[in-house]
Structure formats: structure tokens, C-alpha cells
Amino acid sequence: MRIYTKNQIEKAIDIPLLITEIERGLIYYSKKQTMIAQSSFLRFEKPPGDVHIKSGAILDDEFYVVKIASGFYDNPKLALPSSNGLMLLFSQKTGELKAILLDEGLLTDLRTALAGAIAAKYLANHPIKKIGIIGTGTQAREQLFNLQFVTACREVLIWGRNPAKAKAFSQDLRFSSFKISLAKEIEEIPQNCDLIVTATSSKNPLLFGDQLRPGTHITAVGADDYEKQELDSSVFDKADLIIVDSLSQCSQYGDLAHVKDIQNKPIMELGAFLEKPKIRHKHLITVVDLTGIAIEDLQVAKAVFSSLKSIYKGDK
Template structure:
């Protein structure tokens, strides 16, 4: 059985290839049941979360990811999210490969946002604001820059030192990045706003969004979390990675529906509909679009398949 480290996953999953694989994966479809959430108490800290995420494609592969989220790990210098993945041959049940799940999760999440952006952001979107400084933030920047002509990147985080470090890291990679000292002003001037935080109260206010902005919300994965307020949801055409996941887990969506700000039928489409052409993406240069991602096990399966198949059949 082959095991893939995070470094090997990163080397195998280039952004264009992974984005294209996700497009084909959502077009093809797979069995991706709702993921169960379990609350795990942590003494003297916020509760942790355990998630189990299965998916399968008959005759191809079965995948299972375990995820833990420890919100206070940052105080220990550790990542908040931890994950492991098993890829199983769906023809005989044998384990084909295992993966360190951190890079797999981060890359497929960022690639899904970029895939949505190809349908929802303006084709000329050049200024990107990333909100958050965790492991997802640089990957979101690189993924968005793969599909849009990003010329400037603003970085905002609660910790200015972490924001400065991320901006320097992005700049050294060839992406002109700077720290955004004022979040409101950065949002008002952005073409794409991409959020990856553990916020439970809105950071992004809808009144700040300029016409034509695309809002990419990645961080809030439980009904009690949210990164944007009801005004943002109400002003935007709303899209999700999956309807079932968004309506049960996405804080911005669940809370907006509960307060009557959003009718579930008002969700304009999901990723499958966007790539299949059954849901219309951006319709004008001035409309505000919102993509809410909570993660989908189909994305993990596609990423693991791509990594494994590339290792078995390397390009000549």
C-alpha cells in the first residue's frame, strides 16, 4: 500500500490539473452522503469536532476521510484542522493508498473555490483579498490566481504579524501581496474576497461589497459559524458546493434561511449545476456573487484519485 505525505500530495496536485479534475468529477458525479459531525470536549478550551467523510464511485474507488478540528490549536502553534484519508479499490475492497490529509483537504478546498470562480467572478478580476492567515489562505490565493488575472493581493488577519508573514511569503512566490490594515477598505476595493477563518461572528459586511464583487466563503462549516452577514447573503446571487451540505452546515446559509433572508429555493445553483451548465453563473459585470463551501467528500475522492493515478502512471 502506498502512503502519500503532504509534500508528495502537493507535488502531484498542480492547480490547473486539480481544478480540471474537480470540474470533471462534479460533472460525472459520485455517491457522497452527508458527513456526520461529532463534538469532542477539550478540557479548558473550545470543543473540538470530529467528521467522517465517505464517498465512492462504483467500479473505481471508495474514499474515507477523518477530520478533526481543534479551534484553539493556534495557541500551540499547531494547525486547527487535521485529516487522514484512505483510498480503497471499489472492485475488491483492497486499500490502494493512504494519505496525510492536510494538503489533500487544503488543495481540494482551494481548487473548488477556484472552480466556482471560473463561473462566478468577473473574467477580468485582478484584485484579491484573502481574509485569514491559516494553511488555507496561501492555497486560496494560488488557486484563484490560476483562473483569474490576479495583479494584487491584500492579506487581512486578526494577527498583523501573521498577515505580514503571509504577504511576504506570497510576494516571494511572485504574487504582489501586501497587508490590508483596514478590512472594510480592502473589501470595498476587492474584485474577489476569499475568506478562510474560524469566525463565529461576521467579518464581511454586505454594505461593503462593491458591484461586481465575488465573495468566496470557505471557513464557516457549522451552523453556528459565519464569516459574512445577512446583508451580504441578501445582496448576492448565492451558490454552494452542495445544497444538502450548505443547508445543514453552512452558518451563513442556515442562519439566513432561519431569519427569512434567504429562501432555500433562492440558492442559484451548486458546483455540479455550474459545471454541467444547468445553473447559470455570472450574468453581468455588476452583480454580486457568493460561493459558500463547506467541503464535499466528492472533492477528496477526486483529489486522491488524481494523486494516486499520477503516481501509478507518471507522465513520460
């Protein structure tokens, strides 16, 4: 059994490889070639935080994964990152623990961002003219950073509740290749952007259907439990195509779970779409609701573990 720290894990990250592996995992999932346990949640109020526990496997694969990830949103006040966690890789043949990835939430943040990048790669209206980011936290930044692997667009408009955080986001040196502007009002995002990413912990809708223009694509990643909601139900009424990472999960939590009645709307899983991609007509409004599934964790953990073993061959 091997233990790897966050610093070691960072050296083993290959973004193009991880995108490919997550795409494969999503296809396996939609083809029902996986086992996924019910996700577990813990929610804390003082200080505000939540913990997610996910586990899963691909049938007849080498490993299964158990992942714990947390977000404690007042941590930045203590000069601490809001995310934390780890991933455990076990042998699917013997149950032996093979690796402990002490990623401190890095891999969860990354796989969520890469799922968003995959959604944009296949469903956004290319060439993208302007990217809109709603949110200023870790995941909002990860979403923008990883979009550079799937689009050449560098025009960005950011909105956040806290203007100081939005300004800090725009001045982050990681985004020096982007041309970032700040929106004073959230309505400026759908008015000006054809790719919109929502990455907040909001419990109330931020985007509404009457704000959306033809050709808009939305990727919503923030509503990952029963209480959070970023998209009003009218967004789904306006959408021409709705994609989810998991039909079962998104019927229980996420933005789509808040919609009481969806009639005559095509809804499909991202993995099913990836298996047989369709041409995206430019006038369509598309929405992808991502709640995060364990197969993404598994695919990222396996790929990183393989790279780590190559890098640290002499370690035991």
C-alpha cells in the same frame, strides 16, 4: 495496499489536473450520480480544534473514499501545522483498502482551495482588479496561492485579526509574484476588492450586505460546521446569485444555514452551474458558500493515487 507519505504525495500533485477532476466530481454530485455519507464532526475546546470525517463515492466508479481531517488552531504555538489527517481509498468492487494517503491534511487543504479557485474561475467578475483575502491561516494562504491558476490578477489586500500573522502572510516567499497590501480595517476589503475570499474560523459575521459594491464576488470557505459563520445574512439578501457546493449540507451548516428566510433568490449547486455555465453580468453580486464535500476528496485522492503509482512503480 500501498501507503504514501506527505512527501511522496507532494511530488504527485498536478494542479491543473486536480482542478479538472474536482469540476467533474462536482458535476457528478449535482447530477445525483454519487453516494455521500453524512459528515461527522468532533469539536474540542481545550485546546481548540475540530475533526471532520467524510466519505463518498461516484456510482459505478473504481473507488470510494473515507477522509479524516483535523484543525487544531493553537498548533502554530507548538511549531506544528494546524491541519492534519489522511485519506483512505477502497475498492468499490471488493471493499479492499487500496491506498492510505498520509497527507497530514495537505489534500484537504488543497481541494478546499481548488474549489475556491473553481468558484473564482467561473463566477468572479473577470478581469479581476484586486483580490481580498480575509484570514491569515493555512487555508487563506492556499486560497490565494491557487487563485494564480485561474486569474492573472496579482493585486491583493489582506485582513486578519492578528496584524503579526497578516504581515507574515504578506512576506511569505510563496507569494513573491503578488503585490500584497495589508488592510488596517476589514471594511477596506469590500471597499477595494472585487474578488473576496473569507477563510477564517469565525463564529461571528465578518462581512455585511451594505458593504458590497456591484460586481463583487465572494467565496466563503471558513464556515464548515454548525457554529462557524463569516457572512451576515444581509450578504445573501444583497446577492444576485447564490451558489453552494451542496444544497443539503449548506441547509444544515455553513453561512447560508444561518439565513432564516431566503425568498426569490436563485440558489444552485456549483456542479449544476459548471455543467451549464452562464455569462456573468458585470454588475451582479455573486456569493459562493463552500462547506466541502467528499466527492472533492475522492477526485483528488484518485488523481494523486494514479500519479503515485506511476512515480513509484516498483513499490508494493
